[in-house]
Amino acid sequence: MTKTYQPLRSVRWEDDELVLLDQTKLPEQTEFLTLKDVKQVWDAIERLKVRGAPAIGITAAYGVYVAVRHFPAATAEELLAEVKKQADYLATSRPTAVNLFWALNRMVKIAEIATAQGQSPEAMKRMLLVEAQAIQAEDEAVCRAIGEHALTLFSDGIGVLTHCNAGGLATAKYGTATAPMYLAHEKGWKIKVFADETRPVLQGARLTAYELQQAGIDVTLICDNMAAKVMANGWVQAVIVGTDRVAANGDVANKIGTYGLAVLARAHNIPFYVAAPLSSIDLNTPTGKEIPIEEREADEIIRGMGRQIAPNDIKVYNPAFDVTPHELVTAIITEKGIVRAPYKENLRALFEK
Numbered sequence: 001m002t003k004t005y006q007p008l009r010s011v012r013w014e015d016d017e018l019v020l021l022d023q024t025k026l027p028e029q030t031e032f033l034t035l036k037d038v039k040q041v042w043d044a045i046e047r048l049k050v051r052g053a054p055a056i057g058i059t060a061a062y063g064v065y066v067a068v069r070h071f072p073a074a075t076a077e078e079l080l081a082e083v084k085k086q087a088d089y090l091a092t093s094r095p096t097a098v099n100l101f102w103a104l105n106r107m108v109k110i111a112e113i114a115t116a117q118g119q120s121p122e123a124m125k126r127m128l129l130v131e132a133q134a135i136q137a138e139d140e141a142v143c144r145a146i147g148e149h150a151l152t153l154f155s156d157g158i159g160v161l162t163h164c165n166a167g168g169l170a171t172a173k174y175g176t177a178t179a180p181m182y183l184a185h186e187k188g189w190k191i192k193v194f195a196d197e198t199r200p201v202l203q204g205a206r207l208t209a210y211e212l213q214q215a216g217i218d219v220t221l222i223c224d225n226m227a228a229k230v231m232a233n234g235w236v237q238a239v240i241v242g243t244d245r246v247a248a249n250g251d252v253a254n255k256i257g258t259y260g261l262a263v264l265a266r267a268h269n270i271p272f273y274v275a276a277p278l279s280s281i282d283l284n285t286p287t288g289k290e291i292p293i294e295e296r297e298a299d300e301i302i303r304g305m306g307r308q309i310a311p312n313d314i315k316v317y318n319p320a321f322d323v324t325p326h327e328l329v330t331a332i333i334t335e336k337g338i339v340r341a342p343y344k345e346n347l348r349a350l351f352e353k
């Protein structure tokens with residue numbers, strides 16, 4: 001009997017409103033938010049109520065429509081100017097996940113096309129909503145395709161370690177790193193997942209462990225400092241993670257702690273895979289050195305989960321991401337196939353296919 005994955009959708013356009021699952025409340029509470037204005041959308045992205053590169057892009061796309069749907073533009077040019085203004089505002093919510101900028105650029109492009117076609121402001125607004133819905137629908141198909149390619153690297157009974165949440169909650173459905181886990185489960189394979197808790201915001205403990213358990217997948221939660229022991233035990237045959245931005249040379253920005261995992265995987269001769277939709281690959285950023293790394297507030301560490309665990313006013317360094325050099329990446333798994341080194345040439349070729 002095939003087990004179909006029942007998604008817990010993090011972003012929905014429902015009854016003509018943008019509805020988000022508040023990921024800061026999981027796993028204890030399943031709470032939905034209806035976002036009525038662009039400031040609420042900005043806050044939801046910045047405060048990680050919605051997070052994960054593709055989900056951020058989808059939310060920002062709907063956010064542009066929410067921002068302008070009632071704007072009283074007399075002409076398409078006036079509305080185009082407002083679309084650009086609101087897209088620029090949403091672009092300030094978080095700096096690292098390139099999907100945010102990729103999705104906002106798509107929304108501005110639609111507004112430019114509508115203007116060039118001489119569409120009315122009302123027609124442009126309809127085109128904007130359709131584009132946001134297309135971005136969401138495409139992401140679901142992209143994630144499933146990533147899963148199918150990744151599955152060719154897995155086998156029944158495999159042990160897989162993952163970091164943070166690159167799951168269904170971070171995308172339209174299936175996730176990127178978790179897509180092969182769901183598809184393997186659908187095929188009836190026995191797959192053992194080890195999920196890093198992923199300090200300080202615990203996306204692995206709160207989200208990955210939660211969504212995989214809900215789907216009936218064998219998942220074991222470990223603290224980040226246990227990954228080496230799990231690998232040394234021989235329990236891991238592959239590491240697979242998501243990404244917020246792949247640079248043109250194949251350097252990978254992802255949740256803080258990913259770089260350390262890649263070093264551990266290399267030390268244990270374990271393949272290190274990055275699941276990356278083309279919407280997360282940024283050929284305009286030459287190397288990982290040029291990827292902006294978000295630094296978040298000290299309280300995420302000092303008072304992260306509701307209780308104080310460090311002295312007041314202690315100095316804190318809280319980068320939300322790190323960069324894994326492409327030399328440590330075994331393969332980048334995209335919806336168009338599996339990409340291996342030399343990454344600079346092979347990533348560019350993806351966009352020429």
Ligand SMILES: CSC[C@H]1O[C@H](OP(=O)(O)O)[C@H](O)[C@@H]1O
Nearest residue numbers: 051052053164166170242254255
């Ligand atoms: C499928 S992209 C998921 C990606 O996003 C996460 O970051 P955050 O939770 O801060 O948005 C993490 O880097 C995941 O790999």
